Amino acid sequence: MPPPDPARIFAPLAWPDPVNVFRSGSGRRGPEAWQNRADYDIHVAIDPISRVLSGDETITYTNNSPDDLDVLWVHLDQNAYREGARANFATPAWHTHHTDGVTIESVTIEQEEHDTPIVPVISDTRMQLPLVRPLHKGEKYRLRIVWHLTLPGAWGGRTAVSPSQNGDIYEVAQFYPRMAVYDDLRGWDTLPGLGQEFYLETGNFDYSVTVPSDFIVAGSGALVNADDVLTREQRDRLTQAARSEQRVMIRTRDEVLAAVTAELPAPSPAPKTVDKAPAHKNEPAKSTPPAPKTKTWRFHMNDTRDVAFAASAAFLWDAARLDIGTQTVASKSDATPRLAMAVYPVEAMGSHGWDRAVSYVKHAIEDFSSRLFPYPWPNAVAVGGHGANMEYPGLAFEGKDEKDGQLFAMTVHEFAHQWFPMLVGSNERRNAFMDEGFATFLGTLAAPDFNQGEFAPKRDAEFAPTSGRPATDITALLRDPAAPVLMAPSDTVPETYRHPLTYFKAAYGLTLLREQIIGPERFDRAFRAWITEWAYHHPTPSDFFRFMSSETGEDLSWFWRGWFFNNWASDYAVAPVTYPDDDPAKGALVKVVNRGWLPLPVTLQVTWKDGSSARVRIPTEAWVQHNEVTVEVAGNQPVRTAIVDPDLTIPDIDRSNNSFGAILTVTPPTKAGP
Template sequence: MSQRLALLACAALVATTCPGLSARAADQTPAGAPPPEPARIFAPLASPQPVNAYRSGSGAPGPLAWQNGADYDIKVSIDPTNKTVTGSEVITYTNNSPGDLDTLWVQLDQNIYKEGARADFSSPERHANHTDGFSIESVSVGDDGHTTPIQPLVSDTRMQTPLPQPLPKGGKIKLRITWHYTVPGPWGGRTSVTPSKNGDIYEIAQFYPRMAVYDDIRGWDTAPYLGQEFYLDYGDFDYSVTVPANFIVVGSGALANPAEVLSQEQRDRLVTASKSDQRVMIRTQADVEAAIAPPPAPVTATPSPAKPDAKAEAKPDKAPTTKTWRFHMSDSRDVAFVASAALLWDAAKLDLPPVAPAPGKPPAPRLAMSVYPVEGIGSHGWDRSTSYVKHAIEYFSEKWYPYPWPNAINVGGHGAGMEYPGIVFDGMQDRDPMLFWITTHELGHGWFPMIVGSNERRNAFMDEGFNTFIDALASDHFNHGEFAPKHDSEYAPDTGKPADDIIKVLKDPDAPVLMAPSEVVSEKYRHPITYFKAAYGLTLLREQILGPDRFDRAFRRYISLWAYHHPTPSDFFRLMDSEAGEDLSWFWRGWYFNNWAPDYAVKQVSYVDGDPKKGALVQVANHGWLPLPVVLQITWADGSSARMTLPTETWMLRNEITLQIPGSQQIRTAVLDPDRAIPDVNRADNSYGAVPTAAPQQH
């Protein structure tokens, strides 16, 4: 076997052809026709974002790279009687850009629920419930006692706030906003109230006016919110949530006042959890039942006659009707929380290095947590959630980049499958592989786009696709592959082989390309393109083009260089080229800018001078516009076999090649891509299965 492999490695090129170039544009052509044009496939690629002082040719941030910042101090309260959230915030905004800013733009995501919002027309199926959106009560700038009222201009989901004086480079300003809104019901998990057996569950996200991003690409990026997620700057968060006293609140970051809101028993359980690899119940079913039980009826007693000299007995204070939970989150782009009386709570330790605590606070343990109603209880359900959380955070931290925040929380509620820094919202009814997959996927968003802050509203594949790629690897890793390989019913057809599953998309003439703006990708194609095709592209890079060692090193470098920054697709393409040591323009062009596909064929098998003892001639043709490396497997008459890989460079000047294969006997089969590892769109011509008859000797 080893001898045959060595011989195949020395196979000679004995004949080539290069047909004329087609007049039809390749990007207008579905895979398979017309013949590929090497001059176009391998032409230099002009990336959309140019190289400049802010973004380098290596894909790293440039020498003059800058990024603005936003710190938040937020106070909110929930009124369950009318399901409203009322809040105030102080945003400390820092201008690090090269020029002055004479206005600030703020995102008002709750306005997506207003009747007549743009999202009502772009995605009407998502907006069954309408509200009045954000009611902005006041806006001002300045410090306490020296504030200047601002008359904002609200446009759909954006608010423009002109400044009294321009904010210079390096300057800071405090923007103060008060507001309230009605929680719009259980839609989507973006901010919702969901009924459960023991009470409503408030999954609260996008609950405060958030700064828009001002960057070197567009200035103010004011794309309206249509439901396709977010683009945010980084900063530190202090936020408090006031709720009824029988509620618990679990949110992004670290709880800053546990002694004020938790019982001693619950605090002791948290200490135990911080030392345990197995989950520890922090709030049990009995605790939930006690919290929702009606208060005991007052006891009526016959008063004793008062004695003139008796001192008045001190009456105990009434139990508070509300509690305020305070949290701190550093180096984040967002926060979210869940609040309810109905939630069980369990936790286990995260085996990660400690992180810096809030100012003035001792280091706190880092915990994997789950909160869910009684509907989630069960050995096939949420009893295992925290083990899934713990695995995901520890695996991604070791494999790609360290998790930066104190806790990681999985919430069982409406079931939106939605992610925020440090907390994700999943479904109370999720079970077994679905619970594992959704938990791992949503937590994987902690890396894309919570750490690597790409623009989801414009390039969704950079978070959904990249995250789907890493969470599929996590499925392989968990508990010896208990839930592997990862499947998704929306990746139709689901054969278990990604190369086969993607072919339907590659052959669909109406399928959008990965570089299409996120908002123009219809729901029909959102999963197949934004998630699956983007993830599978990284798999092809890792497994078929670069190899795991080169890919993993380059991908880790991408994450570390762009952590807490804003990369574009161009930055990613350049960095992978530079770090992996390859010009991958042909792949970026074919897979990201077009829906091109590989299509190889074994055209003919013959023998040198018609004599099998002199070796075979195998003619291979390329009919596809995405010339991925492809394996050719030769099996001889005696059953022995060997393989060789045809690299992409094979097709730089030609569409056909004849390989001289050393050997001394007839070939039984010649098969291209025997493992179905690449998405060849026509496998019918990938093999030569008959034993060819020797041609007469020429004299």
């Protein structure tokens, strides 16, 4: 690259989204901000023989926008598994398992005077519903949709049916027709499902899941009919867990094995020959087996953008209380216990495996609640299954084979997503870094406090914060001319760069803001205020950039431009040290040269001949007009070394010229505090 141009680095930044009455210049919601709403009543049933999921749902959709809506748009994410779907071409590695997608049986607008059928127009993973009469501001429509789909197999991405030793595990998500978002930025936001996640409205959910009677169902929200589906002993154990800091087994290994044994079919008797007249053609066949017994599990969740569930006869189930204060719980009953829970198969048991999962969930939810914003929902459930490592409100799908640091890291990361984007509802399909990067950043804060830092992440300038994941060399990414930028549309980021960029560079950007640019006190206060301002709403990157600049009192345009809109990096160099009048007794003159386009604050350390040292902090403003500064350091003896960034706190892409008088050996620390 050419030498840094201060005029470009520090120029005013043009934001993608303008300030208006809906979104303010401070990054807060504007005085006329609005948001539509979708409330759901969903009933589904699983046929374990055919793996067909049948559904009947009613959506109460409220138009709070100033516009009349002549159509409604609904997401059908399961259509991504159809052969020929757009996702098959955009991200083929993610869509190797094919089904027929969603079959829509009927769509009806339910009104007091009469019901109006609608003929849907389906386009890939979207369904358009033309309305006979527009939906005006403040009005509601009750939309009933009847549908069914075949669940994908062991690799179905975010919905899967996978085997375990004692039965199939059903991980069911993005399974029901879901209202698209209509917002002030684009009207209907209907990006097709190509592999990125989702953008949905907030509402209240009542949903039920009918499954074979030996299944356990773990779902988003609160189980509201425990008396109907659990034994008295299991209910008593849940009550015990609500008072326990340690896990309590709700369903034990012995109970799983007993249930599986009870469900084994009895040997069929040998057929007998009977001499009798054939049955009348209208007489029902006497050999038809009885229908399998089922149970219906009912759940409720308030103020959520989505729900998901897992079901299996193979599940062990354990739980412990969540200690997260007295804030309002989004459930029907204030008496509902708030629990950290885990469900998983027998083969996942073990002191290095899922025996510790509840403790990981409990730590994540409690840490983030105290640090950020109180967790608003009744339960937090980790599911040990196929291993999609995918999060939904109140629930996360993880791998049953994960152990130790990997299981801890994935659990903390997935439950950090309860804040981003489940609570702060950013648009994952357009700006994935606002959920993946933010959640990765939260993991680096929570990990050092667990069990005296047992799984504390590696965190230094050469590697992005990883919360137990493999280290990502950020300087390699910054030196890569082909690397996309964080503000690139999510679907355009190649898989090669998805984790290094979307997860780790975004997380490291927040780390730099907190630790090097703003400071923990101001950053933490602003970050908490950001979450409070945008809880249950839809912020954009522009809103975040404006808010953090305003709330911290810093013009951060140069950082947003360099780190998010470009792939710029820091590169400092130290010139030979000189002395005023060539006299070391008069102090030292250290010339520092900026060769990078991201002028992060940096520390200069001067070490004198006798081993004593002094430090000077060079602020970003040093580079507003030029690329060289001469730092005067008081002293009375010759300088042994002068080093910029002696603690390796910034991502300098060329450290070979960072010192005078000694060659700096880069030996990153194995652990560091936040």
